[in-house]
Amino acid sequence: MGRSTQSKSSSNKPRQVRDAEATKAQILDAATEEFAKHGLSGARTEAIASGSGVTKAMIYYYFESKEKLYQAVLHRLDFPINDMIRETNLDNLPPEEALKEVIQAAIAYRVQHPHLGMILFQEANQNQGKFYKQTNWQEGFEQVINILERGMAEGCFRSVDPFLTAIHIAAVCTFYFDAYENLKYAKPDLDLRSPEMIEQYTQQAINLILAGVRFNTQQ
């Protein structure tokens, strides 16, 4: 039957205000959420329109087509995290510290961009990463691999496969958010998105990964 469009607390702001950048941003926000939920093919332009408080026609006015809008969403999510990671100047930190920083940054970014993970999964499974290729997500990945290799060379990390271990680290940083709606049923009394839980989750992730890669002779 198709899902009920119409929904969402369609922002009842008086539109007709002619602010191009604001409108574009509203569309992108709503589109990000819609594409995360349903992927490129499953997303409904009407849902994006009502979610952003504008009409469908605006989407085509600014973005030409659903596919172009999708690419714009991907592109907007692309760079900030790499910048974040670059800023902390990881090469100057000892490998353990660098790894901790990356994990913290990745999780913090995920808190700010809750839809990122599902967008990437939709992209992988629906479009076989066709659009993903055009993005720069690889970069963050390479960073982690570098840290792992440096840690092994310096003797503070045990011998691991850096590529597979980087995948595992990415897994730990993203799964919590992507599976949230299912996980919440396991502990109905807990608010998994509260700052306290996120903080605990971050700590547990760091502890697990660092203990997992550390070369343990002493202690």
Add this chain to the structure above:
Amino acid sequence: MGRSTQSKSSSNKPRQVRDAEATKAQILDAATEEFAKHGLSGARTEAIASGSGVTKAMIYYYFESKEKLYQAVLHRLDFPINDMIRETNLDNLPPEEALKEVIQAAIAYRVQHPHLGMILFQEANQNQGKFYKQTNWQEGFEQVINILERGMAEGCFRSVDPFLTAIHIAAVCTFYFDAYENLKYAKPDLDLRSPEMIEQYTQQAINLILAGVRFNTQQ
């Protein structure tokens, strides 16, 4: 424009063979793949029909509606892994061994059911776990938590939050498969689905998790 239906190597078997169970199974197989890619709302009944080599009408004949078919798919994926885990009789194994067995079983199950992860993610994000609640996935989760608690009590695991650590273990066991289509671009020369890579991935996962939770005084 919608995506191009029509596709898929529509099994050119001569139909009209009247084998109810076989037809149902074919529909469920194709539906599993389609729902994994597009979720409940995004899935196209025509794609499921052509993917299973029958007509749309058959889907409604056997499953009444798209939503009922979706629930049937979820239900079919539900039990086997819990059985698998139960069979190995984890309570009789030392915690480290038990954890290793669970990780191996989970990954092996994922190899056999490549669409499981995305189905669960779609379910979480598209339907807020509405249908997930009716399944028994919690059970496997509890098993891992039990092992972790037992390991801590016996002093072979360090002090971890068992719930969050179980989430991290689940993450490591599923992310590799769910992100496959994106990950493959990072190492184009590698076949991430080859038995050798899966074996390496499994070993790395076990090593990382065990090292991550082990209480390390010696060695």
Add this chain to the structure above:
DNA sequence: GTCTATAATACGATAGAC
């Protein structure tokens, strides 16, 4: 049990007024 044909609606995209 399986198919073809079709009804009813949903959806992507555009035209044209303001």
Add this chain to the structure above:
DNA sequence: GTCTATCGTATTATAGAC
């Protein structure tokens, strides 16, 4: 820059022949 109205097609679901 924004809206309403609408076109053409895609899609769910059903009716009815075989």
